[in-house]
Amino acid sequence: MSLKIQPNADKIYETERLIIRPMSLEDKELIFRLYNSPKFIQYIGDRNIKSVEDAENYIKNRFLPQFEKLGFGNYLVMTKEGNEKIGGVGIFEREGLDIMDIGYSLLEEFEGKGYAYEAAQKVKSIGMEEFGLTKISAIISKDNLSSQKLIEKLGLVFKKHVTLPGENEELNYYETE
Secondary structure, three states: OOOOOOOOOOOOEEOOOEEEEEOOHHHHHHHHHHHOOHHHHHHOOOOOOOOHHHHHHHHHHHHHHHHHHHOOOEEEEEEOOOOOEEEEEEEEOOOOOOOOEEEEEEOHHHOOOOHHHHHHHHHHHHHHHHOOOOOOEEEEEOOOHHHHHHHHHOOEEEEEEEOOOOOOOOEEEEEEO
16 A cells, blocks of 8 residues: 655644644643543543553654654544534554554544544545545444444445454454445
């Protein structure tokens, strides 16, 4: 797979209601709060972020290197109205997956308003149009029905069950056609 690597890893994108920009160290409080929310831990997993400093290190060691390597990664999702930081969306290189994986999570109070779909749709188009990805995948917990519906609405289709290296939960694996 040949990717169009873009050196501009600080580009800001917009949708009708959202601003989407690369995650940065200034987003450590949001990451701390988001990654410790009950739904994040239930559906995505405990990333062992027990302090704001842990969140800052996670951004430094996980998010920033992928932006440097590929030009895309985890983006902050903010509302245009009020400039509230509401979550994250991104395309990730994951061990055990051959195809880049789209993922998203929002603070609970912003769920159910269409923001995750709006942000994921934008990031999917960025990945395919700007970075030349020909396919995108998604992995979702079998019991996360709302995410399954969102991924299917994005045009991804269930293909199989997978278990990632070092994990024991079998996940639903989706892919663009």
